[in-house]
Amino acid sequence: MYNPQLNTQGQLQHLLSIEGLPKRILNEILDTAENFVGVAEREVKKVPLLRGKTVCNIFFENSTRTRTTFEIAAKRLSADVLNLNVSTSSQSKGETILDTVNNLIAMHADIFVVRHQQSGAAHFIAQHVPPHISVINAGDGRHAHPTQGLLDVFTIRKYKPELHNLRVAIVGDVLHSRVARSEIHALTTLGVPEIRVIAPLTLLPTDVEKLGVQVFHNMEHGLKDVDVVMMLRLQNERMSGALLPSSQEFFQTFGLTPERLALARPDAIVMHPGPMNRGVEIDSAVADGRQSVILPQVTYGIAVRMAVMALLGGGNAA
Amino acid sequence: MTLPDPEDLLDALYAQLKPRVTAETALVGIYTGGVWLMEKLLARLRAELGYTIDSGKLDAAMYRDDYTRRGLKSAAQPAFIPFDVNGRHLILIDDIFYTGRTTRAVMNELFDYGRPAKIELAVLINRGGAQLPIRPDISGADLPLQAEQAFELSMNTQGRLQLRLTSAATESSGAARHV
Numbered sequence: 001m002y003n004p005q006l007n008t009q010g011q012l013q014h015l016l017s018i019e020g021l022p023k024r025i026l027n028e029i030l031d032t033a034e035n036f037v038g039v040a041e042r043e044v045k046k047v048p049l050l051r052g053k054t055v056c057n058i059f060f061e062n063s064t065r066t067r068t069t070f071e072i073a074a075k076r077l078s079a080d081v082l083n084l085n086v087s088t089s090s091q092s093k094g095e096t097i098l099d100t101v102n103n104l105i106a107m108h109a110d111i112f113v114v115r116h117q118q119s120g121a122a123h124f125i126a127q128h129v130p131p132h133i134s135v136i137n138a139g140d141g142r143h144a145h146p147t148q149g150l151l152d153v154f155t156i157r158k159y160k161p162e163l164h165n166l167r168v169a170i171v172g173d174v175l176h177s178r179v180a181r182s183e184i185h186a187l188t189t190l191g192v193p194e195i196r197v198i199a200p201l202t203l204l205p206t207d208v209e210k211l212g213v214q215v216f217h218n219m220e221h222g223l224k225d226v227d228v229v230m231m232l233r234l235q236n237e238r239m240s241g242a243l244l245p246s247s248q249e250f251f252q253t254f255g256l257t258p259e260r261l262a263l264a265r266p267d268a269i270v271m272h273p274g275p276m277n278r279g280v281e282i283d284s285a286v287a288d289g290r291q292s293v294i295l296p297q298v299t300y301g302i303a304v305r306m307a308v309m310a311l312l313g314g315g316n317a318a
Numbered sequence: 319m320t321l322p323d324p325e326d327l328l329d330a331l332y333a334q335l336k337p338r339v340t341a342e343t344a345l346v347g348i349y350t351g352g353v354w355l356m357e358k359l360l361a362r363l364r365a366e367l368g369y370t371i372d373s374g375k376l377d378a379a380m381y382r383d384d385y386t387r388r389g390l391k392s393a394a395q396p397a398f399i400p401f402d403v404n405g406r407h408l409i410l411i412d413d414i415f416y417t418g419r420t421t422r423a424v425m426n427e428l429f430d431y432g433r434p435a436k437i438e439l440a441v442l443i444n445r446g447g448a449q450l451p452i453r454p455d456i457s458g459a460d461l462p463l464q465a466e467q468a469f470e471l472s473m474n475t476q477g478r479l480q481l482r483l484t485s486a487a488t489e490s491s492g493a494a495r496h497v
Contacts, residue, residue, distance in 0.1 A: 032390060032394065035379070035380065035395075035396050035397070038396060038398075042430055044429075044430035046430065047380040047427075047430070048380070048381060048426070049380050049390070310380070311389070311390055314385045314388070314390045315386050315387040315389050
């Protein structure tokens with residue numbers, strides 16, 4: 001079957017979504033990322049792999065954190081980095097996506113990192129670039145955020161290496177979350193046997209069970225004996241209509257408090273993709289507590305993004 | 319060609335290595351074969367000196383000059399340099415010396431950890447064919463080889479080194495690579 005993410009030799013050509021990527025590729029990215037973790041601890045925090053290459057961050061939707069981590073990852077690989085905030089730029093003057101992209105191709109960019117509010121935007125761009133250019137999806141609508149999914153499983157693997165033995169709970173606004181979709185695909189592909197989603201009915205996509213997850217509407221039941229708690233951000237900016245009574249009420253029912261976390265396994269880890277809404281989906285005592293690995297996620301996110309760009313930017317001659 | 323026993327070559331290498339080792343010395347093994355050799359050399363040094371000298375491991379996959387042609391070797395091993403390289407005397411340990419490109423990549427990587435006082439290169443076999451102005455300081459043996467041939471070092475389950483001659487085109491993937 002044709003897979004736009006792989007080249008004819010079966011190697012990664014674009015990273016658009018975790019769905020459809022074989023376990024072999026996911027493990028290749030995660031194993032490669034292990035090599036990059038140490039780079040940040042050295043006197044010179046740089047390796048020369050992407051020297052002479054240009055990475056272009058094209059952000060049609062605002063994001064400071066994701067753009068910054070892609071930028072620092074590209075710079076640690078010695079690439080030149082171009083940041084394009086299209087939401088405040090040419091598109092507001094009427095330029096189409098393809099015109100924007102064609103201009104960047106004419107500037108000899110090698111890797112495009114794309115974020116867009118529309119699902120499928122990165123796929124669309126990948127179909128229109130010449131073969132020497134790779135596209136990385138940095139979040140498209142509600143669809144996918146593959147590097148976040150990868151850095152989450154990388155973090156889990158660091159703390160709980162036996163993935164085939166884990167019980168993982170994903171909590172919160174699954175409906176609007178491209179992060180949740182990417183996490184679920186990454187976890188199932190890597191063989192995590194039990195994935196739970198915990199959310200109110202109004203914040204779950206229809207047929208979410210088809211992704212291979214168990215659904216809970218109650219934190220007390222859903223968190224019982226889990227090894228990993230992955231919190232999601234309540235996406236106020238994507239809410240339309242009355243999906244929730246109020247954020248306070250959400251915290252009452254679905255907020256991660258120390259009491260609720262105590263229902264999970266004593267060595268369970270707590271994750272959050274950021275930015276956190278303290279007091280809405282997570283209590284500060286948990287976010288800053290000993291089980292929290294939220295800041296290591298950020299650090300590992302750079303190594304994982306370096307790995308993806310390093311694998312995409314090299315030659316493919318066998 | 320009758321191949322020498324690599325354990326004998328290791329004896330010869332150790333005899334030259336030992337007088338060079340001082341309190342400032344650290345060994346850096348180059349994956350995979352160089353790390354096997356380094357572990358064996360460290361054990362002998364420990365037995366004779368009564369203490370363990372610093373050591374590290376490097377792969378230098380991120381510094382190789384063939385990245386744009388061949389991409390990143392996915393089986394790369396994480397670098398492990400658990401000591402401050404500034405001002406140190408480092409001895410790089412590799413199994414086979416050929417083009418010198420691996421040594422260049424390793425030295426570039428080491429300088430991103432700091433500024434060593436001195437770097438030397440110790441190899442089990444120098445097979446000739448350098449493409450850069452880099453040569454081993456000490457070697458277990460100098461055994462010139464045709465370009466289409468390659469030595470392949472492996473370690474059996476008892477931890478004993480084994481040497482084999484292969485044609486470069488059929489290099490097996492399980493053993494140490496020397497480019």
